[in-house]
Amino acid sequence: MPGNSIGPASPCPCGLDASYGDCCGAYHSGRKQAPTAERLMRSRYSAFAVGDTAYLLRTWHSGTRPPSLELDARVRWTGLEILATSDGTAFHQEGTVEFRAHSLVRGRHPDSQHELSRFVRENGSWVYLDAV
Template sequence: MPSPSAPCPCGLPATYADCCGGLHDGTRTAATAEQLMRSRYTAFVVGDTAYLLRTWHSSTRPPQLELSPNIRWTGLEILHTTDGTPFHTEGTVEFRASYKGGAQQENSAFTREHGQWTYLNPVR
């Protein structure tokens, strides 16, 4: 885990503690789909599989998750969002997550489950 005072890996101008750290440790929940997307990216960066599974919708969540130790994430760019505000129950976030040697781009669907934002699946 990064130091609480380190810059947050999600790219926002905040410390890890003030940004994604509170979501990872459960003291806060994501207010928007984009905030959840950013915190999930950061969870990939820091290897927090428990958070990734916890924020994955129960209908599409895998039983377990193993992250490749060889991938070094280097940055996140939010390309487009639809809905996903505190007043919505669904939304999408299109992003590009860069890693050493490449990038992953996806338009992700998010929905609320038990009042909390969760990752549902890629939009096809």
């Protein structure tokens, strides 16, 4: 599953001080579920970084999920900044995460994506709903 030379012992792409295997890799493999909207956001960013489209689709709300997803192989994700969060804890049913995701296109063109994402609980688990 992991792509872009990211293995279980590699630093987690999400930016937290943990290995991929102990952090987002545990969510990607299904060993754990993201406990907050922010952790789901981080794990989804990491899924983009490692090329795990199955996880991205699995954690997308059933009402907004596309039938399939194809990632651009020319994009290498290089960093994630969490700018703000609202709600999205164990005590909430919805939450938002504002973030900026940095990338390199074709290995040399820096780019970034700024988004305010909405998350909700579906069947007890946090899922990505849409972008505001």
